[in-house]
Amino acid sequence: MGGKKRTRVYFLMIIPAFIGFVVLYIAPTAMSFMYSLTNWSVYNPEIRFVGLQNFQKIFTDAKTVAALKHSVKYAFMITIVQNVLAIILAVLLNRKSRVVNFVKSLTFLPAVLSIMVVGYLFQYIMTSADGGLLNMIITFFGGKPVNWLGDEKIALYSVLITQVWQWTGWSMVIYVANLKSIDGALYEAADIDGANGIQKFLRVTLPLLYPAVSFNVLMSLIGGMKMFDAVFVMTKGGPGYATETIMTTLIREGFNSGRTAYACAFAVIFFIVVFIFSQTLTYFFNKWEEAIQS
Amino acid sequence: MKRKLLALLLSLTVIAGSLAGCGNEGSNAGASDTAGTADVSDTTDADAGATDTESGEVVKLRMMAYNAESTRATYLQYLADQLPGIEIEFEFVSNDNFDNVLNSQLQAGEGPDIIEGGGQTKLLARAGYLLDISDQEFIGKYADSGLQAYTVDGKVYAIPLQSWFEGIYYNKRIFEENGISVPKTWDEFIEIHKTLEAKGIKAQTMGAQSYEPMMKQSIALANNMFYSDSANLAFDEKFNTGEGKLEEAWLPAVEEWYKIIEEGCLQPEMLGLSYDQALDEFATEKAAMWECGPWAVETILEKNPDIEIGMFPIPGTNADKPGWLVGGPGSAWAINAKSKHIEEALQVLEVTSTAEAQQALVADNAGSSFVEGVEIDLGDIYADCDEAFKAGNVYAPWTAAWTNGQSVVEAYGKSLQEVLSGSRTVQEALAEADTTNLNLIDAMK
Numbered sequence: 001m002g003g004k005k006r007t008r009v010y011f012l013m014i015i016p017a018f019i020g021f022v023v024l025y026i027a028p029t030a031m032s033f034m035y036s037l038t039n040w041s042v043y044n045p046e047i048r049f050v051g052l053q054n055f056q057k058i059f060t061d062a063k064t065v066a067a068l069k070h071s072v073k074y075a076f077m078i079t080i081v082q083n084v085l086a087i088i089l090a091v092l093l094n095r096k097s098r099v100v101n102f103v104k105s106l107t108f109l110p111a112v113l114s115i116m117v118v119g120y121l122f123q124y125i126m127t128s129a130d131g132g133l134l135n136m137i138i139t140f141f142g143g144k145p146v147n148w149l150g151d152e153k154i155a156l157y158s159v160l161i162t163q164v165w166q167w168t169g170w171s172m173v174i175y176v177a178n179l180k181s182i183d184g185a186l187y188e189a190a191d192i193d194g195a196n197g198i199q200k201f202l203r204v205t206l207p208l209l210y211p212a213v214s215f216n217v218l219m220s221l222i223g224g225m226k227m228f229d230a231v232f233v234m235t236k237g238g239p240g241y242a243t244e245t246i247m248t249t250l251i252r253e254g255f256n257s258g259r260t261a262y263a264c265a266f267a268v269i270f271f272i273v274v275f276i277f278s279q280t281l282t283y284f285f286n287k288w289e290e291a292i293q294s
Numbered sequence: 295m296k297r298k299l300l301a302l303l304l305s306l307t308v309i310a311g312s313l314a315g316c317g318n319e320g321s322n323a324g325a326s327d328t329a330g331t332a333d334v335s336d337t338t339d340a341d342a343g344a345t346d347t348e349s350g351e352v353v354k355l356r357m358m359a360y361n362a363e364s365t366r367a368t369y370l371q372y373l374a375d376q377l378p379g380i381e382i383e384f385e386f387v388s389n390d391n392f393d394n395v396l397n398s399q400l401q402a403g404e405g406p407d408i409i410e411g412g413g414q415t416k417l418l419a420r421a422g423y424l425l426d427i428s429d430q431e432f433i434g435k436y437a438d439s440g441l442q443a444y445t446v447d448g449k450v451y452a453i454p455l456q457s458w459f460e461g462i463y464y465n466k467r468i469f470e471e472n473g474i475s476v477p478k479t480w481d482e483f484i485e486i487h488k489t490l491e492a493k494g495i496k497a498q499t500m501g502a503q504s505y506e507p508m509m510k511q512s513i514a515l516a517n518n519m520f521y522s523d524s525a526n527l528a529f530d531e532k533f534n535t536g537e538g539k540l541e542e543a544w545l546p547a548v549e550e551w552y553k554i555i556e557e558g559c560l561q562p563e564m565l566g567l568s569y570d571q572a573l574d575e576f577a578t579e580k581a582a583m584w585e586c587g588p589w590a591v592e593t594i595l596e597k598n599p600d601i602e603i604g605m606f607p608i609p610g611t612n613a614d615k616p617g618w619l620v621g622g623p624g625s626a627w628a629i630n631a632k633s634k635h636i637e638e639a640l641q642v643l644e645v646t647s648t649a650e651a652q653q654a655l656v657a658d659n660a661g662s663s664f665v666e667g668v669e670i671d672l673g674d675i676y677a678d679c680d681e682a683f684k685a686g687n688v689y690a691p692w693t694a695a696w697t698n699g700q701s702v703v704e705a706y707g708k709s710l711q712e713v714l715s716g717s718r719t720v721q722e723a724l725a726e727a728d729t730t731n732l733n734l735i736d737a738m739k
Contacts, residue, residue: 041737042397043421057733128566129575150503150566152715236390238503239565240712255394257701257730258417259737260401 029271036265042258054265063241064266067249070156072273074245075224078160078167082220083213085168090175091205104176108169115166119233122162123149126234149235152242159230159243167223171216178212179205207292214285218278225274246270352381353638358396358406360389361625361659365589368657369646376645380638393700400630407633408642411452412625413692413699415444419451420697420738425629425636426451432647440623440664443694451628453643456652456661456670458624459688460510460587461617461679463594466602468495468582476606476678478613480515480550487559490582499581501572502564502714505707507585510620510690511608512551512710512720513703517618517689518610519547530695536735540706541724548720550611555714562715577601587621588660591675604675607682616681622694623664698734705730 039050058064093104110118125133126148135145148158182205190200228247231237237244237252244252246266254263363370363384373382385406387395393414399405400423411418418424427433428450433441436453444452462483469475472490477483487497500507520526520543532538554560567575576584577597585608594601607617627646629639645651652663653670660672662683672679682688692699709723 039737039739042401043417044738045421123568124571126566127568127571128563129571130580132566145563147563147566150563152565152712152717236503236505238505238708238711239715240708240717242712242715251394252704255397256704257698257734257737258393258397259734262737 032264032267032271035261036268038261040261040264042260050261054262055269057262058266058269063244064249064253066241067244067246068269068273070242070244071225071227071246074156074160074227075221075277078163078224079217079220081160082164082168082171083216085164086171086175086216087206087209087213089168089172090179091201093172094176094179104172108173110166111170113166115229116233118162118166119230122158123234126158150239152239155235155239155243159234162234163227163230167220171220174216175209175212178209182208210285210289210292214281214288217285218281221277221281222274225270225277352379353635354381354383355408355635355638355642356383356385356406357408357410357627357642358385358387358392359410359625360387360392360412361410361589362386364592365659366655369651369654372651372654373642373645376651377638377641380642382642403632405630405632407630407635407639409628409630410625411444411628413696413703415452415626415628416446416697418628419444419446419449423631424451425631425633425639427453427629427640427643430640430643432644435647435665437664437666443623444626444628452626453647454623454626454664455646456624456655456659456663457621457688458587458589458659458661459619459621459679460514460585461605461607461619461682462498462583462585463576463590463603463605464583465576465579465581466604468579476604477609478617479609480518480553480611482613483609484554484557484559486583487554487557491559496575496581498559498583498585499567499572499575500560500564500585501567501569502560502711503566503568505704505711507572508560508710508714509703509707511554511585512548513690513692514608514618514620515551515610516544516547516691517620517687518608518612518615519550520544521689521691522610522615522618522687530691533691533731534695534697534735536732539724539728540731541721541728544724545721548724552713552720560714565711565714573597588676591660592658604678606678607687616685616687618687618689619679619682620690621661621688622690624661624693696731698731701734702727702731 036054037049037051039048039053089107093100093107128135128145128147128150132145132148134148139145146154149155186204186208187200190204195203226247227245228251231243231245231248235243237248250263250266250270253259253266359366363386366384370382370384373380392410396405396409396414400418405423409418409424411424415424426449428448432453433450440454440457441450444450444454464476468490472493472495474486474489477486490497502508520529526543529538529543533540564572572581572584573586573590573593574597575581577594579598579601591603594603607619609617627643629636629643633639646655647665649665649668652665652668655661656663656670660670660676662670662672672683676683692703696702706723706727709718709726710720712718713720713723
């Protein structure tokens with residue numbers, strides 16, 4: 001009896017959050033699926049069912065497909081770069097000393113700034129105008145100025161650099177917390193076995209970092225797929241369509257151009273892509289976990 | 295025990311305070327206890343007042359605009375003086391996000407009482423979001439050319455504010471010192487770039503990070519070479535139905551414009567410059583020319599009070615004809631059909647249609663008025679544009695005539711950025727604009 005009552009209490013406690021989740025997430029997502037099959041637009045009061053027409057249009061529009069590619073490319077690159085750097089920093093800074101603590105705070109500092117602020121800041125640092133800080137440094141050392149945000153071949157990478165700068169510290173803190181939980185006796189045992197630094201890292205540290213790795217990788221991958229604010233502030237998706245991402249395209253088509261149904265269809269595709277990515281990752285992480293435990 | 299009592303009393307005060315905050319009556323009884331909640335009751339007092347028109351209290355009208363408040367300062371002060379019963383809550387949303395913010399609010403059945411409309415006005419009117427104001431007396435004061443852009447099926451949905459225009463601002467000192475005069479043809483304009491660059495002076499700056507400047511400059515050439523022939527004005531109607539194609543109609547004009555890229559006067563580096571950065575370069579006399587409109591003058595003079603500037607229209611291929619400016623009945627006030635204060639909003643439009651209000655509008659943002667009989671003196675800066683104004687050489691098809699104007703020029707302007715990077719041709723950019731137009735026509739079916 002007591003067990004049942006307890007379950008009921010738990011259930012009641014979940015209800016408020018569950019209602020919020022349904023109203024704010026499940027319902028809008030379901031509605032997006034529904035609207036993606038219609039011709040709904042801001043400027044068109046009559047809604048009609050049009051089948052898969054919107055999806056067909058998405059895959060025949062080179063701009064939209066390009067935006068999808070940019071987002072995927074960006075997400076994979078930021079996941080790899082940010083996490084590799086964060087792990088290296090975490091391992092190097094995982095010790096007790098005042099200097100190390102200071103460096104740790106310094107690395108984490110950009111994460112407390114708003115993305116908008118960082119974006120505007122870098123727009124001025126990376127500008128091709130005469131006073132651009134980055135180009136001034138490059139020319140001081142005899143290099144040629146680079147059009148960081150205006151060259152369609154590198155604009156996406158420029159935005160990526162700013163985001164790596166901003167978020168690596170944040171990932172690092174999670175890795176450091178994880179490192180602290182690794183039992184020191186394991187390293188002592190490795191020492192006795194005659195392992196060198198790299199071997200200790202590969203055989204002891206990395207496998208036991210599993211929880212932090214799985215969390216950080218998933219977060220940066222999904223965050224990368226959702227990329228909007230930094231691009232919006234720094235390049236507005238340009239030059240041309242060179243830095244358009246899924247989100248900027250959604251906003252442009254859905255709100256600016258009023259093609260609501262088309263944007264809904266794109267949102268559905270976005271949902272499916274993120275779902276596939278996160279499921280695949282979780283599958284591999286589970287395999288990894290099994291391998292560590294066996 | 296005392297602590298518990300204190301806690302109980304405190305929480306009761308908080309509850310009373312928050313209830314007072316929620317109450318629409320705005321009674322001060324519960325809130326007067328604590329200073330923190332007094333603010334809340336103040337605002338609710340005002341809110342309650344806003345719904346109460348008969349008691350002679352102030353009605354709040356929300357006005358959403360993409361021109362900054364500073365460009366309307368004199369006018370807003372004039373409205374406040376003339377209409378003491380109405381308080382305008384001016385809400386600025388930058389042009390980049392304007393449609394996005396406005397459309398989401400309108401779709402939710404809300405939105406501002408008064409809307410600053412531009413290229414999107416016809417679309418909004420067709421979708422039933424705007425109030426039909428054809429029968430209002432003040433509509434009769436406006437010239438037809440001003441109302442045309444805001445008329446759908448014979449019904450008027452907005453009143454035009456002062457016209458807007460863009461030409462090329464130039465630094466008079468740099469021009470004089472280098473013996474340069476205002477260009478009469480596009481080739482001369484390009485030649486000026488070469489002369490100045492040869493002397494190590496940056497000729498033209500451009501914030502091409504935004505899609506707008508190249509889009510407008512190239513359309514100025516279309517004005518010169520295509521729309522100057524009045525037979526071609528009918529093209530815009532065909533474009534609205536999807537029958538007319540920019541790729542065919544505008545190609546010669548835009549190819550002429552492209553010479554400025556071919557000759558290296560516009561460079562890919564400009565794609566890394568924002569509007570503000572370009573303004574800085576011009577204001578600090580690092581560049582001799584910049585394409586923009588009157589709204590920028592105040593900031594330029596603020597940054598450099600000593601600068602002497604003028605504006606010339608964008609020249610075409612014929613030296614005997616004055617050049618063209620890009621512009622027209624720029625923006626307009628429309629009323630949200632679902633506004634709760636339609637009567638008051640109409641009063642604002644009525645006052646706006648007076649000669650005094652028109653002068654007040656122009657005081658902070660130069661332009662001509664569409665109210666008949668109102669003479670505007672634009673001042674010395676625009677002396678070189680006189681001929682163009684007299685010839686009526688001011689046009690912007692996307693705000694004046696196109697149904698899907700805003701989205702089409704955005705697609706076109708973004709493609710021109712790719713043209714400047716060298717990855718597209720002007721023909722492809724025009725085709726891209728055509729495709730966007732067809733997609734949007736399709737979305738309205």
